[in-house]
Every structure is written in C-alpha cells, then in structure tokens.
Amino acid sequence: MGKFFRRLTAALLLVGMVFLGLAWGTETVCGAQAGPSSWATVEVERARELGLLPAELLDDYTKPVTRREFSTLVVRLARVWGEEGKTTPLEERGLHPEHYRFTDTGNPDVLLCAALGIVEGIGGGLFAPDAPIKRQEAAKMLWAAADALTLVTVDEYQTSTAFRGYAASEMPHVFEDGVEIRSWARSKAYWTYRWGIMTGVGGNRFDPEGTYTREQSMVTMLRLYHLNGRAQEVRTVPPPEHYPLGAYEYGNVEGWMDSNLERHPVSLLGTVYPTDAPYGIVVDSIGVGSTTMRLVDRAGNTLLTDLYGSGGSFRNIRLHGELVQVDLRSPYGSVVQAVVDMASGRIRTNTTLEGVAGSLKEPPACRIVWKNGTYTLQDSNGRTLSKSYQEALMHVGGDLYAGWVENGRYEFLRCDGTGAARVLRTETAYQGLHVHSREGGGLYALQTGPVSMVVFDAWGDTVGNISFQEPVYLQGFLNGILVVDTQARLERRYHLPAGKQLPF
Template identity: 30%
Template structure:
C-alpha cells in the first residue's frame, strides 16, 4: 500500500512539473492568455513557451494576426506576390512572404526551422504593422534609441528596431541593450504579436527617466571669461548653494551618478561631493569612464602630484575603502593599477584581481598612453610596449599605438610609415605613409595622397574592405575621429555636398545633401542618435545652417 501511494505521489509530482514546464513565465501569462482568447496563437506556438521560436512558427503567428485583421477589414489593400521556396510549402510562410513580411535566405530557400533573432523579429513586426489600416510609420516612430549594444544592430534592421521600440511592440533587455542577435522565445513572440495586434496592449516607452541631477549652464564664458554653471536636482532646486564661497556656481562640473566633481577659484581648486550623502573629498577630481557607471576619484592639487590615493567610484555613490595607483580608466569593468613599481594588476570595479604580471613601471621615465580597461601602451627609454590581458603584446623602438575598439595596434614601421597589426603580430594592411588612424569601431583612415584619404574597415582577423575615398573637408587636413552616436553609427562628408551616415559594418544608412559647399566651418555631431549639421560661418548669409537629420537622411528640424 505504501508503495502504491508513493507511486501515485511520484506520478502526480511529474504531472505537476510537466504542467509547470509548459506554463508561460509569470510575466508572460496574461499576454499569452489574452492572445489565445483573441485567436491569434496557433497550436504549434502555444507550447514550449521559453524555447526559441523558428522562422516558420513566427510566420504562423504573423499570418494569424493578418487573417484576423483581414476578416475585420483592418488591412490595407495589398497586391500579393507569388512566392515559392524549395524547402517549405507552409501556407503561413508563403502568405507572409507574398505580403512582404518576410524574405527568404537565398538560393530559393526559406530555412523554416532556423531560430529567429530579435532583430529579424523586429523587421517582421514592422512590415506586418505597416499592413494594418491607418498604420503609423512617422519620423517620430522611427526616431533612434541609443542602445548600449546598438553597434551590433544590422543596417537592414535598424529602422525596424527603432519602430518596434518606439511603438511599444518590443522592449529592450537589461542594461539598456537590445540583444539583436539573441534568439526569440515563443512567449516573447506571443507577447509582442499581441501588442502589434491591438495597440491598447502596447508598452510605449515613456521617454528617458529624468536624471536625478543635472548640470545647468549659466554662462558659457569665452573671450577670456570663464564658464559658470550649477547643479540642480530633478525638481529644479539649485544645490550646493552653501558650499564654501561658491553660492552653488562653479567653473566646471563633472558628474558620475551622485558624485559631483566641481572646479572653483579660476580653475585651480577641485573638490568632489557626494550629493546623496554629503561626503566631501577636497582636492580631488572625477575621471568618468565605463558608460558613466564607474570611474576614479583622483587627487588634484596643482601644487603637487600624488600617486596611490585613487578611489574606485560607482554611480550609486559608493566608493572603495582601499586606494590604488591608477594606470588606466575603467572600461568593460576593468582597469589596471600599479602595485609596487615591479608588479601591475587588472582589477574589476570591486577591486578584485583579474590578472597580475611582473612589469617594472617607473613614472619618472615612463608614460602611459592609449590606456583603457586592462590594456595600455607604455612609452619610455626610447621604446614602447603594449600590455593587454596580462601579456606583453608588442615591443618596439618605434611608435606603437593601441586601438580602442579592436585587438589591433598601429605600428610605425619607419618614421612616417604605418600599418595595422593584430595582437598575434600579424600584419593586416599595407604600409601607408604620413597617417594611419583609428577613427571608429574597426574603422581606420589613411592617406592616399596629399589631397585624398581612404577609409577602410578592418577586423582583427584581417577581413577588410574600402569604405570611402574622400578629400579632407572638415579641417583642411588630417580628418580625425568620425562623428558618432556612440553606438556604431558614424557620419562623414564624402564629397563637397554630401554627408554619408553608415554603421560599423560599413553599410550606408543614408545620405544628406547640402546645397552649399561643405567647408571647414561645418560641424557634425549626434544628438540622441540624430545628426546635427551646423555651418558656424555661413559665408555672409544671415541664417547659419543648423539642421537635425535621422541617420537615414530624413530632415527632422
């Protein structure tokens, strides 16, 4: 009898576990129930909720939504295109393909069982959404959002991702990321398709959360006068009004979360104040890095130099109890510190050691350059060396220039001659004369002649291609860094009347035509993902050029 009861209990537990495994996650349950009741969840999708969805099954969802709209007269008049694939006869796939909602993968194939990625889902959702009667697809709906991993979004999906996010159909993931190449689950697909099916279920972003503290410019200075600014909280109240003799007005302010680095007394006095706790560090300044989430609090007394007294600071207002001799700023949660002049180590933002190595470092004879995260270039004694990941990557009596975005460096083979190398010492490009510069993520510029530059894209494995050949317009000489949104989108004047926006893969996103000749007075900068074009010296015209564009080239102001 005992065995019978045990067997029954065991079987019941297995059934319960199986049911729980088949149930949607708690966040998705309501959406799945609502979508199911609306009749837009095909049977093959209404299961295995946390598993990745295939291209064919996502088409089944899309087809169910379209047919529901069509039945209620809620679709535009669309001419369907006859489509066939060699690897599927699925009616839902063929319907979506005939409507332009989805494309094949090439060679007449569809790859129905291939997992769908998040950026592929965004593209399908956008195309399907545009089939709905009275669908919105305005510039506002396609305004950029700067995701932390935005550089990984492909050009063909970028506008779709922005539309899906702004429309409340798809959300980002943690850390303000979109994770464009991640797979998409059944329950995620159902939830987003429900938001598309009926806009009342959409989760439209409410806009950026107001910063807890803001720096307000009172006077930009100029002509020998120093700038003046103050700090306000989210309610607009001026802060630090009783701080020393400043009345809350400073010559410069650097913010790291709740930490405020203030400059006073004609740029000769620096303090750091924790606006949350009131803690003060006199004669200290802030070095902000790592996405403005971590940085250093460093001694800053202009009468002397102090090493070994740097604190790790986090945006939440905490700081390390130990002090360090900083060698690099934080990047990707890593920084390098000098231990005793004979040893260096990389640490994370908690101070935990990530690696250490023997390295004789004498500040009186050596200089750190190109340092960020756990890598840097050190110059001294008529030689240079690159340290990365706890290893000496390269040494030379000539110039070594560590690149920011890739496991590569630029080596001056002879005076005035440069080439690109990877961390294995492999030469990746030809040798170029006069200049070779990293100007973006895996993007480099070099001279072709005294009047022409070439921009190339080159990965650490040596894969490279020519992007543009241009005359140096903006400053009449060496072009310098490209204007960027900080997430993989760049802008470059490619001729006297054209500005080209492109991504880190080298794909063109759009072009902007300027009626006047673009000259050295034109300035390009990004504001919240949009490109600002300013002519600061309009050649006698009463109105200076000052316009804002989407990276696709559409003017929005």
C-alpha cells in the same frame, strides 16, 4: 465559424492542460516550462483569448522562436484582423504564395508571409525555417506586417506629428549597442521602440543579434494587434525623447524638440540630456575661467548644493552612471576636484572618474603600429592585421579605423582583433578627416565636400548621402540627429541620419 472552432479548440486544449497539471504557471514538467514567465503571463493569456496563438506554440515559452514559428504568428494575427474587419482578409488580396519557392521549406505560412513582402530568404534559395529568429529580424518583420496589413505606418506619417511628412518613429534612439544594428533593421528598430512593441532588453540595449523567445513573440504580437485600431492599449510606449536645440556643445541651449517634433522651452527638464540619464547638467554661464554649471535631477532640482560650500555651482561636471566628477570654481582648502558616488554618497577628493572607475573606454581591439615609415594595424600579439599605410592611420571609434590613401581619400577599415582588418569603403574627406560618431548611436558621419556628407554604419553600409543647397559645416551628432551650420549665415540645422531635414 472558423473563429468559433479555433477558440473552442483552444479552450479544450486548456482544459486538457489543467487536467494533466500543466495549467498556466511557471512550474516545470519533464524539464520544460509549462507556462509563460511571470512578466508575460497576463499578456500571453490575453493573446490566447484573442485567438492570436496557435496551439503548437503553447509550451516551452522561453524557447527561442524560429523563423517559421514567427511567420505562423504573423499569419495568425493577419487572419484575426481579417475576421474583425481590421484588414483585408488574406484570401481577398490576390496573393500567389505558390510563386515563392524555398528549397528548405514549403510551409504555407512562410510562403504567405513572402507573398505579403514580410519575409525574405537568407540567400541561395534558402529560408532557414528552423533557425532562431534574431531580434532585429523580428523588428523588421513586425514593421513589415504593420506596413502590409494596416494603415498604421501611413496614418502615422500623416497625422502623428505637428508636421506632415514626419513621424515620431523616424526619430533616432541612441541604444548602447546601436553599433550592432544593421542598416536594413535600424529604422524598424526605431519604429518598434517608439510604439512600445520592442523596447529593448534593459540597460538601454536592443540586443539586435540576440534570439527572441516564444513568449516575447506572443507579447509583441498582442501589442501589434492593439496598435491597429486600439493604439491606446499599447501601454509600454516610452515617453517622448528630447533633442537639444542650439549650440548644446557650447552650453547654449535655446530649447528642445521632442520625438513628436514639438518644441519646448529651455526650462524643460532643466537641460537634462540625454533624457533617460538619471542626472543632467545645466550650464549657467560660459567663458574663459568663468564657466559655471550645476548638477540636476530629472525634475530640474539642483543637487550637491552643500558640497564644500559650493551652493551646487561648479566650473566643470562630468558624468559616468552614478559617479559624478565636479571641479570646484575656486580653491576650497586643498580640494580641487571630487568624485561623488550618487548612490552611496561616498566622496573621493582630488581624483577623477578615471581614477575611481579606471578607463571609461574600452581599449581598441587593434593597435596602430609605426615601423619603417609605415603604419599598420596589429593585435596584442604583434600579428599584422592590415596593409601598410604611408601617410596616416587613425582610430575613428569602436572597431573603425581610417587609412590615408591619396588626395584626401581614406580607406575605412573594421578591425576587431580576431582576424584581418576588412576595408569597408573609401571616401574623400573635406578639409581633413573629421569622422563624427559620438552620440550617433552606432553611425559615422563624414563631410565629403562643402555641400555633401555621408552617413554609414559599422559594416560600411550607407545610411544617408546628404546634399545641401549651400556650404555647411558638419558639427556632429546630438542624441542621434545630425547637426550642421551653414557657412555663410551660421544657421543651425538638424537632419535625420538618412538625410531628411527637420523643420527647426
């Protein structure tokens, strides 16, 4: 009966909107957008038909959704699932929302979400109900809703891969802005990405600190609704991601595993890596002065075959978006290097990517200065931002620096140039400081002993403390997964950043 009256109310509301000239569309009335954006119209309408949308949110669709409003959407989803028999109704769960207290809100939907373990406060007894929800907060809540209300997360770990105990959603995705994802949201961001619920904002960016609009929230609620029992209707699930097996950094690719933990031959996609890049590199041979490689597209077709009579074979290739630098295998007249703009076809001879695009890396925000036998961090104006280090101070990557303390111990600092550097953590490095961050998606890995290593993020939070049964060498990251070699047998092993070994 409640479902009937809810849909009747929504229908009457829609009739009223049409009568007032405010029906679905993108026209604006009195400065507010009357209908959802064109990209969201179909899914928002479907969510409304299913009863997932409360009437008070059916306007200002591009307005940032608040923490309270997002809680209301989650509770509405839970009630619809309960009515359809897809979850235990909230009234039958033995919840006690009255046991939860926030000094700034008594909203029943917020308290229900708190009782379900889907939301938390921001500290000091506050919930901040009217604060815009951030994208990484939304990812955590969406995951928590599925975990609390469905069997999706349980079923996935048992049946969605070829190996029990593993899940595709655990496999990392290297976002361009992954360094900004907090440790408490990282696995949830991977989960929402893998299921196509939140796939980013374009340009392979997740924008974790960005706000989330009402219409974005409505669309993701619909996708989560379908995931519980009708996962095939989540149309935005990205294709499986691929991770190289073997010594990829040395050109010896033995094969690929994908994010479903299925193994593929080396011929898959040529050796395009990463798989969302428009071009990749195939290494045909490797050796001193005899390395040969080819540029390929996503289908594995060799490109630039007519460039200077090279047949598409070069001694080195570097990629930067649509720009490709090739080093010729032998002198072709006076041309030794060339940079090709794949979009326009323009060729620049005897130059490098840096010569065409400028520095490919942004300069660090803080600079290391040596003076009077000590090292410090300073900003561009010469203002000192850190304490002095006598032995060494090194730039690890991004805003992260490491200062030697004693006996192989280093302080890791974050310095963004806007204020004093902050010491995040202190670690002991094994056999010298070798911090791996390239292709880590915003994570840092450090070997701390012959059988131990630590993975942490840009805030110093621990992502994984990993122990091994035998001595290993940490090789670094490949597309977000950790690669180690055993010291005795030189066997290659693969681990998730949190520590779980992958079965290859």
